[in-house]
Each structure stands twice: as structure tokens, then as C-alpha cells.
Amino acid sequence: MLREKIESILLKAQKPARYIGGEPGAIVKDIYSTDVSFAFCFPDSYDIGMSHLGMKILYSLINSRENYRCERVFAPWPDFEKLMLENDIPLYSLENLQPVKDFDFIGFTLQYELSYTNILNMLKLAQIPILAKDRGDELKNIVCAGGPCACNPEPLADFFDFFILGDGEEVELEFMDLYAEHKKQGSTKTEFLKAVSQIEGIYVPSLYDISYNEDGTIADIAPIDNAPMPVKKRIVNSLDNAFYPDNFVVPFTEIVHDRVSVEVLRGCIRGCRFCQAGFLYRPFREKSVEKIVSQTRTLCENTGYDEVSLVSLSTSDHSQIEPMLSGLLDYTESKQINLSLPSLRVDNFSKELLDKITTVRKSTLTFAPEAGTQRLRDVINKNVTEEELMRTCRTAFEGGYSSVKLYFMIGLPHETDEDIVGIAELAQRVVDLYYTVENRKKGQQVKISISTATFVPKPFTPFQFEPQATREEIMHKQELLLSSIKSKKISCSKHKPDTSILEALLARGDRRVGKAIYEAYKLGCKFDSWSEFFDYEKWERAFELAGIDVAFYANRRREYLEKMPWDHLDYYVDKVFLAKENLNALNAVTTPNCRQKCSGCGVAKCIGGKCFE
Amino acid sequence: MNKIRVQFTKVGRVSYMSHLDLNRFMQRALRRSNLPIKYTEGFNPHAYLTFALPLSLGFESKVETMDFKLTEDISPEIVKDRLNAVLPDGLKVVSAAPPVHSNTDIIASEYTVRIKSKSLNSSELESKFDVFYSQDELIAEKFNKKKKQIFVDIKPVFEIMTKYEINDEFVLKIKAPSGNEKNYNPNLLVDMFIKHAEISDETVKIERNRIICSDNSDFL
Ligand code: SF4
Numbered sequence: 001m002l003r004e005k006i007e008s009i010l011l012k013a014q015k016p017a018r019y020i021g022g023e024p025g026a027i028v029k030d031i032y033s034t035d036v037s038f039a040f041c042f043p044d045s046y047d048i049g050m051s052h053l054g055m056k057i058l059y060s061l062i063n064s065r066e067n068y069r070c071e072r073v074f075a076p077w078p079d080f081e082k083l084m085l086e087n088d089i090p091l092y093s094l095e096n097l098q099p100v101k102d103f104d105f106i107g108f109t110l111q112y113e114l115s116y117t118n119i120l121n122m123l124k125l126a127q128i129p130i131l132a133k134d135r136g137d138e139l140k141n142i143v144c145a146g147g148p149c150a151c152n153p154e155p156l157a158d159f160f161d162f163f164i165l166g167d168g169e170e171v172e173l174e175f176m177d178l179y180a181e182h183k184k185q186g187s188t189k190t191e192f193l194k195a196v197s198q199i200e201g202i203y204v205p206s207l208y209d210i211s212y213n214e215d216g217t218i219a220d221i222a223p224i225d226n227a228p229m230p231v232k233k234r235i236v237n238s239l240d241n242a243f244y245p246d247n248f249v250v251p252f253t254e255i256v257h258d259r260v261s262v263e264v265l266r267g268c269i270r271g272c273r274f275c276q277a278g279f280l281y282r283p284f285r286e287k288s289v290e291k292i293v294s295q296t297r298t299l300c301e302n303t304g305y306d307e308v309s310l311v312s313l314s315t316s317d318h319s320q321i322e323p324m325l326s327g328l329l330d331y332t333e334s335k336q337i338n339l340s341l342p343s344l345r346v347d348n349f350s351k352e353l354l355d356k357i358t359t360v361r362k363s364t365l366t367f368a369p370e371a372g373t374q375r376l377r378d379v380i381n382k383n384v385t386e387e388e389l390m391r392t393c394r395t396a397f398e399g400g401y402s403s404v405k406l407y408f409m410i411g412l413p414h415e416t417d418e419d420i421v422g423i424a425e426l427a428q429r430v431v432d433l434y435y436t437v438e439n440r441k442k443g444q445q446v447k448i449s450i451s452t453a454t455f456v457p458k459p460f461t462p463f464q465f466e467p468q469a470t471r472e473e474i475m476h477k478q479e480l481l482l483s484s485i486k487s488k489k490i491s492c493s494k495h496k497p498d499t500s501i502l503e504a505l506l507a508r509g510d511r512r513v514g515k516a517i518y519e520a521y522k523l524g525c526k527f528d529s530w531s532e533f534f535d536y537e538k539w540e541r542a543f544e545l546a547g548i549d550v551a552f553y554a555n556r557r558r559e560y561l562e563k564m565p566w567d568h569l570d571y572y573v574d575k576v577f578l579a580k581e582n583l584n585a586l587n588a589v590t591t592p593n594c595r596q597k598c599s600g601c602g603v604a605k606c607i608g609g610k611c612f613e
Numbered sequence: 614m615n616k617i618r619v620q621f622t623k624v625g626r627v628s629y630m631s632h633l634d635l636n637r638f639m640q641r642a643l644r645r646s647n648l649p650i651k652y653t654e655g656f657n658p659h660a661y662l663t664f665a666l667p668l669s670l671g672f673e674s675k676v677e678t679m680d681f682k683l684t685e686d687i688s689p690e691i692v693k694d695r696l697n698a699v700l701p702d703g704l705k706v707v708s709a710a711p712p713v714h715s716n717t718d719i720i721a722s723e724y725t726v727r728i729k730s731k732s733l734n735s736s737e738l739e740s741k742f743d744v745f746y747s748q749d750e751l752i753a754e755k756f757n758k759k760k761k762q763i764f765v766d767i768k769p770v771f772e773i774m775t776k777y778e779i780n781d782e783f784v785l786k787i788k789a790p791s792g793n794e795k796n797y798n799p800n801l802l803v804d805m806f807i808k809h810a811e812i813s814d815e816t817v818k819i820e821r822n823r824i825i826c827s828d829n830s831d832f833l
Pocket residue numbers: 282283284594595597598599600601602603604605610611612
């Protein structure tokens with residue numbers, strides 16, 4: 001029996017509780033009395049995957065249907081993977097400890113590009129052929145994926161049967177229902193895939209033919225067999241009516257986000273030009289305060305967690321932020337529950353709000369100006385002024401904070417050396433500000449830490465046309481930044497740009513890039529987002545074997561009229577709008593946020609013509 | 614303040630939860646139970662929890678105990694039921710009552726060790742064990758309380774209460790010193806035996822059967 005085999009190796013692995021399931025909140029259904037089974041695979045470790053909200057939502061949603069069964073699967077850490085292989089244990093789910101190869105659906109979530117090799121590795125561990133075309137025509141083992149990276153799934157097209165575009169809450173059960181019917185009728189996989197492609201939000205890559213120009217760009221994307229063109233993403237109209245779990249699996253071992261998370265809004269009004277999520281999750285939709293408070297209460301009661309975090313791209317943009325926080329704090333304070341609020345924006349951080357939050361917990365304040373000068377902030381449409389940043393820092397320092405973490409990107413389009421030096425200067429002005437604050441916390445040193453990330457151009461953003469800065473340029477910018485920092489109170493770390501380069505390739509790659517992923521996997525690449533495993537040399541070898549020129553994908557400016565690998569996928573944001581925004585960036589012209597003024601991105605048409613009343 | 618001691622099992626999947634994890638896990642279970650538990654003051658309030666003896670990762674037991682304080686008078690039966698309603702399979706409260714013994718009364722524990730091997734049958738395992746155990750001294754490496762490595766003869770430390778074969782398993786019942794003064798993990802003996810007998814395909818299952826006080830009564 002599989003369980004016995006697993007137990008015989010568990011104690012040889014680090015943190016074995018990750019591999020055996022049985023946690024409270026886990027839903028274990030009888031294998032033989034359910035009609036359709038779905039193995040929800042997270043292509044990273046348990047500690048990371050268990051922190052992911054999307055998985056919790058879909059897990060509960062599928063299991064809410066009596067005759068459907070969803071079980072969790074994570075990537076085994078390499079020490080355990082080795083033991084599994086030595087003992088001939090196939091990849092299995094945590095609920096019934098059932099081999100993944102016995103499931104109807106094998107569904108992955110695509111959260112970041114650097115998890116792609118883990119997907120291939122998990123298929124191998126599951127003893128399932130990695131290429132979709134090798135998996136036969138029997139209706140089983142449908143390999144599918146959703147999540148943000150599904151917006152350009154082309155590099156993964158050879159490995160998957162279909163992708164889910166947009167919000168998953170409604171479409172998930174629709175395609176499972178369809179599958180149940182086809183299973184009853186004894187359909188083939190081909191028949192099912194043809195049918196499922198007609199569901200809005202489902203993209204079946206094998207039903208589209210891609211042809212290329214001589215210069216390597218895409219010539220045409222042609223649908224086969226009546227497949228829809230373009231393929232539209234799915235949108236959940238109301239978050240209040242959308243399914244939300246009333247319980248989470250409470251893990252035995254510590255995970256990254258070990259707490260209750262409540263989604264408060266989806267989408268973003270801001271339109272920062274580098275931010276893919278800001279465009280992918282349009283339109284902006286809020287959950288009502290009553291729902292937020294009641295879901296928080298239910299989840300805290302059912303899980304026993306003593307910490308809640310609010311999840312969204314920009315929580316402080318909720319129109320009812322003050323009543324929401326008061327309502328939440330009334331409950332959490334009475335139950336001695338911690339309320340943590342990440343990603344609060346600088347420009348609408350009021351004193352009252354800050355006071356409310358600081359009564360809960362005092363920690364480092366984090367801000368993301370993203371760029372060092374006002375000009376560059378205008379280029380990227382990050383509508384934060386220095387004045388606002390300073391005002392907020394002052395309030396924070398007066399409120400007893402003494403350390404601030406500032407997030408920046410380097411390698412942004414139209415960035416000059418001046419903008420890089422500007423990062424150091426901005427941090428210095430925050431340091432100087434601290435010493436002008438009369439009632440700052442005495443006897444405390446001010447600490448500013450600068451965190452930089454290399455900019456990666458992403459599909460469905462105004463910067464999708466932009467080249468990524470080359471390795472040499474990035475190295476130069478990092479050196480320049482470090483040498484511009486004059487104070488010991490400012491810290492800043494350096495990082496290798498390799499992962500960002502790979503991310504740029506995978507994010508905007510076409511189907512031909514799949515070969516490089518396949519080669520990299522065969523060379524042993526996995527857990528690429530973990531610095532201890534990332535091996536760029538292997539990837540370079542893979543590019544060579546696959547005949548992939550990284551610069552073609554990462555460092556080339558793309559014409560507005562060029563056919564992008566994802567042009568047949570419709571996220572409702574018009575390409576013309578993206579091109580216009582790209583021009584605005586060039587001219588450092590800002591675009592107002594959606595609440596101030598609709599800029600006509602095209603999304604409103606999918607929800608009746610208007611995003612805001 | 615009502616101090617209460619629950620005795621619980623830790624068997625099956627939950628036996629792979631480490632002792633550190635168990636503490637955090639129980640904090641959440643207590644919150645789910647909605648029992649009137651006494652919490653610490655401050656930003657991160659938590660229940661005062663004490664466990665009599667940490668159980669090693671992977672060991673099973675039906676005699677674990679956990680103490681906490683209640684702020685109201687509640688019958689132990691209710692405490693037991695409310696906890697069992699929120700605990701997962703394998704963690705089950707068998708009794709709840711005010712503590713009888715103090716933690717310092719503990720002197721020993723009894724364990725059942727089940728050893729299985731793919732290549733050796735149970736009687737081969739037993740005879741290998743006899744050879745191993747017939748040595749005059751069994752010198753093991755151990756870390757003392759100051760984390761310093763020391764060498765001790767563990768032969769007089771462990772008492773082999775019984776040994777027998779059942780199906781393909783070789784079973785040992787061992788008594789080991791436990792508690793604040795002296796604490797010996799049965800793995801010390803088992804690992805040494807496995808190494809001495811040069812077995813590499815073993816499966817070992819260990820269960821704690823009793824926690825024993827100085828007057829030879831069960832810890833309650
Ligand atoms: S349609 Fe207008 S308001 Fe709606 S997301 Fe696009 S720009 Fe914003």
C-alpha cells in the first residue's frame with residue numbers, strides 16, 4: 001500500500017508533516033463515491049503552496065460539490081523527492097494519499113514563471129508523460145492550469161491540455177460538469193477538449209496553429225475546428241456573490257502565510273504601467289464591509305488562527321476602508337486577533353488610519369515608490385509624489401516608527417543614471433527627515449532599507465513592447481546605486497539579474513520557448529525561484545539545445561503592430577490602449593486612476609459599460 | 614484558577630508533527646474549541662500550555678498530556694468533548710482531570726519498538742539483537758544539557774522488559790529514564806543496534822506506552 005511505503009521514508013525527510021496530510025480542515029472524501037476528481041497541484045513546496053489563497057478558494061469550491069473531489073499536491077522538496085524515487089513512490093495527493101495519475105484532472109496554478117520546471121518535474125514524478133501529445137486519447141489525466149501566468153501560457157502549450165483564463169470561481173465547476181457528462185458518454189479526450197474550448201474562459205492550445213515570419217516574429221495564430229477567436233477571460237461580477245471558503249486547512253507545520261486571509265477587493269484602479277496584476281485583474285470590484293467582517297469572523301472561528309491579513313492589490317483603495325477597518329478591529333480586538341495590513345499605499349494613509357493600525361502592532365513601515373525621481377514615477381504612472389512620501393514618513397516617525405523599507409525597480413523603461421542616483425537621494429532625504437521630527441522615538445536609530453527588483457516587461461501591460469535592460473546595464477545600475485549611498489543608516493543589497501532575465505524570457509515567450517523549458521527540466525532544473533537551486537548555466541545550455549536566443553525575447557523592442565504570442569487571448573484591455581499608454585510613458589504623461597476618470601482601456605464593456613457609478 | 618490536564622493520543626498522520634509544531638497547533642485548536650482558556654497578556658496572547666514530556670518526531674503515543682488553565686468552572690467531560698470536536702484524526706483526548714502528579718515526579722517511560730526489515734525476518738532480527746545486546750558495554754554518543762558531546766554506556770540505562778516476534782516484526786519493550794533529571798531516547802539504543810547489525814532497509818515504529826512516576830504509578 002502506498003501509505004505504508006510513504007510512512008517508511010517519512011522520518012528520513014525534513015519536516016515530514018508536509019507529506020502526509022491529515023490536517024484539520026482537510027476534506028477527505030471517499031474515492032469510490034465521487035464522480036470527478038481534481039488534483040490541485042501547486043508547483044512549489046508545501047510551505048509556499050499552502051499559503052496561497054487561490055488554492056484555498058478552489059479547493060473548498062470543488063469540494064462543496066458532493067460528488068466532486070479536490071485533493072492537494074505540492075512539489076516535494078529535493079530530499080523527499082530522492083526518497084520517493086528510490087522507493088518507487090509516485091507523486092500523490094495529501095488527502096487520500098492517492099497517486100496523481102489516478103485523477104481525472106491534474107490542475108496547476110501558474111503564479112510565477114520560475115515554477116515552470118517544477119511542473120514538468122511533478123508530471124514526471126506522477127509518472128505521466130510530460131508532453132500532452134504523448135498522453136493518449138483516453139478521457140483521464142486532463143492537465144490544466146490557471147492563475148496569472150496563464151495570460152501568456154504559450155511557453156507551456158506543449159505540456160497542457162487547456163488553460164483557464166481569468167477568475168476561476170465559476171468556470172471551474174462548469175468544465176468539471178462538462179467532463180462528468182463526457183465521462184458518462186464515454187467520450188475521448190479530443191472530443192472533450194473540443195467541447196470544453198467553447199466554454200468562455202477556457203483556452204485549448206492544441207486548437208490553434210501558430211506560424212512564424214522569417215524574422216522570428218509571429219505571422220499568424222489560426223483557430224482550428226471552430227475554436228473561439230479571441231479566447232475571452234472569465235470575470236466574476238460580484239465578489240459578494242462569489243464563492244469564498246468558510247474554512248482553511250490548518251497545517252501541522254509552519255508555512256509562509258500562516259493565518260486567515262480575506263480578499264477585500266479584486267483589480268486595481270491605479271494603472272501602474274509595469275504592473276501586470278493591475279491590468280489582468282480589471283475591472284475593480286469590491287467586497288462589502290459586511291461580507292469582509294463576516295468572512296473574517298467565520299474563518300477565525302473555524303481555523304483558530306489569531307492573525308488575519310487582508311488580501312488585495314491595494315487595500316487602501318477600498319471605498320469603505322475606514323468603516324471596514326473599524327468593523328474588523330471591533331471583532332479582532334475583542335478576540336485578541338492580530339490584523340495585519342500589507343500593501344497600504346502612501347498617498348491615502350491618514351493619521352487616523354495609522355493610529356488604528358499602530359494600536360494593533362508596531363513594525364517596519366513599507367512603501368513602494370518604485371522609482372527614484374518624479375519624472376520616472378510619471379513614466380511608470382506610479383502616482384506617488386515625494387511630498388506624499390515625506391508626509392507619510394513624518395506621520396509614521398511621529399507615531400513611533402523608526403525603520404522604513406522602500407521598494408524600487410531598476411531597469412525601468414526610459415531610466416537614466418540620474419533616476420538611479422535619485423533612489424539613494426530619496427532615501428537620504430527620509431533619513432534627514434527623521435532627525436527633524438521633534439517627537440520621534442528617542443534613543444532609536446533610523447533605519448532605511450532599500451530593496452530593488454529588476455524590472456521584467458510583462459504581457460498585457462503598456463510595457464509589453466519594451467526591451468528588458470541587458471545584464472550589463474543592470475549590473476551598472478546596481479553598482480551606481482550602491483556607490484551613491486552615503487549614509488550607514490541606509491542599507492541596500494545587490495542581486496544577480498539572472499532570474500529576472502529568465503522571467504522575462506518565459507513571461508513573453510512563444511511556443512518555441514517550451515523546448516527550452518523541457519531541456520532545462522531534463523538537465524535537472526527545478527525550484528528555480530530558490531537561489532540555492534537556481535542554476536543559470538544549465539538554463540544557458542538549455543537555450544542552446546533548444547535554439548533559443550534570449551535577447552530576441554527579452555531585449556528586443558516590439559512594434560505596436562507586432563503579433564504578440566498572447567494576442568489571441570482577450571483580457572479585455574485593448575492593445576491600442578496599451579500602445580497609447582506606452583506612448584504616454586515615453587512622454588512621462590500620467591494617466592488618472594480609474595476612480596478619477598475612465599481612460600477607456602476596454603474592460604468596462606464586459607461589465608455593462610461602466611466600472612464605477 | 615482551574616488547572617486541567619488532558620491526556621491525549623498522538624497516532625497516525627499526526628505523529629509526524631514535531632513537538633514545536635504541536636504547541637502552535639494546540640494553541641489554534643484551543644481557540645477553535647471556544648473553551649474559556651487563560652491567556653497571556655500582551656500583543657500576542659497565547660494559552661499557557663505545558664506538555665509533560667516531548668514526544669520525538671514520528672513516535673506514537675496514547676499517554677501524552679497537556680496542561681492549561683481555565684478561567685471558569687467547566688466539567689472535565691465538557692473540556693474533553695469540546696476539544697475532541699476540533700482535533701484531527703489521531704489526536705484524541707482520552708481523559709481530562711485536574712493534575713494528580715507534578716512534572717518533576719516523572720522518572721521513566723515505557724516504549725514498544727517494532728522493527729521490520731525487507732531482507733531479514735523477525736527471528737533473524739532477534740538473533741542479531743541478541744548478539745548486539747550481549748556486548749558488555751554499549752557506548753553511545755550523546756549530547757548533554759550543555760550541548761556537549763559525551764560518551765555513555767547505555768547498557769545499564771535501558772531496561773529490556775520483553776522482546777518477541779510477531780508476524781514479520783521484531784518487537785522490543787523498553788523502559789527508559791525520563792524527566793528532568795535524566796532523559797534517554799529509545800532511538801539511542803535502536804539506532805545503535807541497526808548500525809551494529811548493518812541493517813539498511815529497516816522500518817522502525819516506536820510507541821510510548823506509559824509515563825511513570827517515582828512511586829511507579831502512571832503519570833496523571
Ligand atoms: S474601463 Fe475605464 S474605469 Fe474600467 S478599468 Fe478600464 S480605464 Fe479603468
